Amino acid sequence: KEGARKSAPELFGSTLDGGTYKVEKGKITVVNVWASWCAPCRAEAPILSDFAEKNPQIQFVGIVTRDNLSAAKAFVNRFNLNYPTFVDDSLINKFQGSIPANGIPTTLIIDKNGLVAARISGATTVANLKHLLELISGGTVNA
DSSP, rough: OGGGGOOOOEEEEEBTTTTTOOOOOSSSSSEEETTTTTTHHHHHHHHHHHHHHHHHSSSSEEEOOOOHHHHHHHHHHTTTTTTTTOTTTHHHHTTTSOTTTTOEEEEEEEEEEEEEEEESSOOOOHHHHHHHHHHSSSSOOOO
C-alpha cells in the first residue's frame, strides 16, 4: 500500500570497485543485499544482472554484507553484475526495519518518490521481479 511505505535512506558510499556512488533520486531503484557465500544469492544474481542490462530506466545497486572483498569481487565478475555494489554494511541499518538483519538475499524496490515499495525476502525470480517492477513503475519491464 502506498500510504504505508517507508522512506528509503539516501544511498551513497564506497563501492566494491574502489569508487563511490550515489543513487539518483526520482528513479525506480532495485537494491539487492547479498553475500558471495549465500547460495540463494548466487541463484538470483544472473536474474538481477539480466534485468539491469535490459532496463536502463531502472537503477540497480547491490549491498554486499558479511563478506570479504576478494570473494565479493569474484562473485561480481562471475555473475557479470553490471551495477555498483556498496561495501558499507551500515547502509542496511538505515532502512529502518525494511531489511531483516540476517535475511539475505533481500531485494528492495524503491519507487520514484523514494519510498520502499516492495521487499523480496530470499531469492527473486524473473516472474516475481517483473511483476513487482511493472506494478511499481506502471509500465512495461523487459525480462
